[in-house]
Amino acid sequence: MRISPLNLKILAYVLEVEGFNSEAALQRCGIESADDLQEEGAWVPLELFDRLMAAVIEETGDAAFGLVAGKSIALMRYGVLTPLVLATPCLRQMLDDIRRFAVLALERSEVELAESGATARLVVQPAVQNGLSRHFRLEQVATSSIQMLRFAGASHADIHHVTFPHTPSPEHEQRYAATFGQRLSFGQKECAITFNASLLDTKLPTHDPVAYVAAKTRADSLLAAMKAGSDMANTVRAWLLSAFPKQPTVAETAEHLGLSERSFRRHLSLLDTTHAELSQECQRLTAQRLLAEGKLPLKQIADALGFSSVHSFHRAFRRWSGLTPSDWRESRGGKPTR
Structure with missing residues (x-):
């Protein structure tokens, strides 16, 4: 791995x-x-x-x-998850984003959510278990998980039980109790934190709709870029994104990939897509990211995406989303752009 x-x-x-x-x-x-x-x-x-x-x-x-x-x-300090966590609307969304975007740094998420009626569990499955570092990663991820619950407003009563697979109990058991509370047990089959499920959907006071959408669209863009090269479509997406505001033609993209235009079109056809569809997808993702960030007026966003005018950008964005760029941004809690 x-x-x-x-x-x-x-x-x-x-x-x-x-x-x-x-x-x-x-x-x-x-x-x-x-x-x-x-x-x-x-x-x-x-x-x-x-x-x-x-x-x-x-x-x-x-x-x-x-x-x-x-x-x-x-x-x-680092990574794309921090701004998502700080601006997230609720704990459930936070955990869903961690699961979705964990692959930007690891092959899989180390924390999974399981629900059962009025209780929920965070199951911790660290990337490194019992290596040279012993329980280090388990302790780190479990501690971060309990911190997430406290960020969501969890009291001592909301944390029902915390289990660890350690056998025997660690020498620093009292430090575990200071971190996780007194409801601890060791020698269990998994590391899991059982807690009050009502915390999952409680609105967080730190939620910032504009900052959250900006962070999420950036994470989505990075996720798409990371997958570039896994197939032809993702390779083309990465090329088109890097070329903005220029919009490469089919011939230019084929040449960039070292293919004839005919062969390139055939590859895309097998993937059930076209160069035009991929180009528009890249424009849409970048438009949403720039609108969510709220730093540029519509004219500059239109220029950055290669549109000839704000009017053509409006028309394209309405076709993609059913909303004008300003309405789309307002619907996510931002101020209208000019």
């Missing part, structure tokens, strides 16, 4: 924020500095992440540093 180097960069920053030397831990793993870890760089082996977590334990001298890392403010 491989993971995004973003995970290592975040962990290095956690060390710095918590008062430790991140370079010493990184160098134990053959990484000179955090500057070598690019957020969107090539993914690295999961074993490297395991080694870094083990190096963090060695550097801090704290076998339970995962409990510290899981609630460090350093987690809020």
